[in-house]
Amino acid sequence: MxxxxxxxxxxxxxxxxxxxxxxxxxxxxxxxxxxxxxxxxxxxxxxxxxxxxxxxxxxxxxxxxxxxxxxxxxxxxxxxxxxxxxxxxxxxxxxxxxxxxxLKQAFPPPEPMRASSAEIELARKLVTRGDPSRKIPACVECHGKDLMGTPPFIPGLLGLPRVYLIAQFGNWQHGGLMRGQTPDCMSEIAKQLTTNEASIIAEWLAAQPVSEARFKREEPAPTLPDELARRCASIVLQSGLPQ
Structure with missing residues (x-):
């Protein structure tokens, strides 16, 4: 090695x-x-x-x-x-x-989900609707309605291993190994989630199938709520790539 x-x-x-x-x-x-x-x-x-x-x-x-x-x-x-x-x-x-x-590569098969029906529903709610009372936006607001990302700066969330997603949530929540451009909107969002919520979201995402048709479809960048757009604007401004 x-x-x-x-x-x-x-x-x-x-x-x-x-x-x-x-x-x-x-x-x-x-x-x-x-x-x-x-x-x-x-x-x-x-x-x-x-x-x-x-x-x-x-x-x-x-x-x-x-x-x-x-x-x-x-x-x-x-x-x-x-x-x-x-x-x-x-x-x-x-x-x-x-x-x-x-590059185009085949996606791995979805992972089995062992969460309870209540946990599955909570994960689906946070991913698709968020929690406005805690200022938690839905994942689909940034990552696209199909969760396959929005070019050029926001990645897809599907086709990733559960353990990887859980590790990333942990890094964002505890301010350790994941520090991106400032302000780091994902760190702000992740810190609003409980450990259990982050875990079941990761499990739910890893359990979703990804078809080639779903991957290839182009989707325009989403229109973000004003507050979220302001927090994430510097990611584009500091990217060094054409906007």
Whole structure:
């Protein structure tokens, strides 16, 4: 694993030199440069510990670019990612983001849901209607009515492992490893949820099937409530991508 990681680091940080050193026949293309990413973010159905590595194929380019910058700049913490991206310029990260955004991969089957009928109904309510009394917007307001994301900056929520979603909620709620652009609207929203609510939302999302037709349909960006739009506006303004 140590050798694999060092090889991955060499490919990402110095793609042309690494390609020449490791194999003279390897082309200097974006497909070759991002091969280390595939080790963790490959198309295989992830199980166990590997389920913490999310699917990135087909996610919005702007979202992927922001996350790459966050890892590189220390706003999102995961040491292997920080090492792989250290010193890479924004144009390089944009190229990586564009590549993965263009990929199409089959979605994994939905996970079984063991929650009670009351918990399932609560999860559905929070996802589709939110809780205005606690200023919790519905997930569909930002992530699209089909929860498949709204390009260029908001990712889909379906096709992700339950354990990954739970881990992300925990990071947002406790202000630890997930710090995006400021203001971080997801952190604000997640902190309004109880631990049980976050858990059943993650379980509900992981249990939803994803069809290819659902994935391919283009959907215009949603019109957000004024307060939520103000809180999230800086994500677009600081993205560095065309608006």
């Amino acid at each position: 140590k050798r694999l990681f060092l090889t991955a680091l060499l490919f990402i940080a110095h793609p042309a030199g690494a390609a020449e050193t490791l194999t003279a026949s390897a082309p200097d293309t974006v497909e070759e440069r991002v091969k280390p990413c595939i080790v963790c973010h490959g198309p295989e159905d992830k199980k166990g510990r590997d389920a913490y590595y999310p699917r990135i194929a087909g996610k919005p380019e702007g979202y992927l670019f922001n996350q790459l910058r966050n890892f590189r700049d220390g706003k999102r913490h995961y040491q292997p990612m920080a090492l792989l991206l250290e010193g890479l310029p924004d144009p390089y990260l944009r190229e990586m983001a564009a590549y993965f955004a263009s």
